[in-house]
Amino acid sequence: AVIGVPLRCRGDLMLAAVAVAVSNVPGGSVIEVRRATATVFLHVLDADRPEELEAARRQVWRLEELTVRAFGTRDEIARVAAPPPPPQLAAGRPAP
Numbered sequence: 001a002v003i004g005v006p007l008r009c010r011g012d013l014m015l016a017a018v019a020v021a022v023s024n025v026p027g028g029s030v031i032e033v034r035r036a037t038a039t040v041f042l043h044v045l046d047a048d049r050p051e052e053l054e055a056a057r058r059q060v061w062r063l064e065e066l067t068v069r070a071f072g073t074r075d076e077i078a079r080v081a082a083p084p085p086p087p088q089l090a091a092g093r094p095a096p
Contacts, residue, residue: 001047002031005060006085009068009076010038017071021063028056057084 007018012035019030019040032041044056061084068080 001044001053002041003044003047003053003056004039004041005057007038007040007064008061008079008082008084009064009072011076014064014068014072014076015040017067018060018064021067022060025059025063 007015009015009018015033015035015038019033022028022040022042023030027046028042028044030040030042033039034041040060042056042060044053047053047056065080068076072080
């Protein structure tokens with residue numbers, strides 16, 4: 001499956017660092033990064049059910065948080081302290 005994951009940090013350095021971190025985790029690979037929307041698109045292996053796709057999104061957000069806490073600015077660290085978007089919005093579907 002291919003999923004898009006909107007990141008909370010929009011800076012080029014953090015987008016690149018998160019994309020590299022995600023690419024190093026077995027089971028998926030980054031296929032596109034959209035700077036304008038700070039969205040990482042990745043191909044996830046063996047993920048067909050909605051809960052598996054949501055787990056992959058949560059893993060990306062966790063890697064974003066760890067990367068930003070290690071290398072980000074104070075503003076970026078504060079941004080990743082906020083919760084990620086709801087599953088429907090993260091998947092590109094309107095919330096009910």
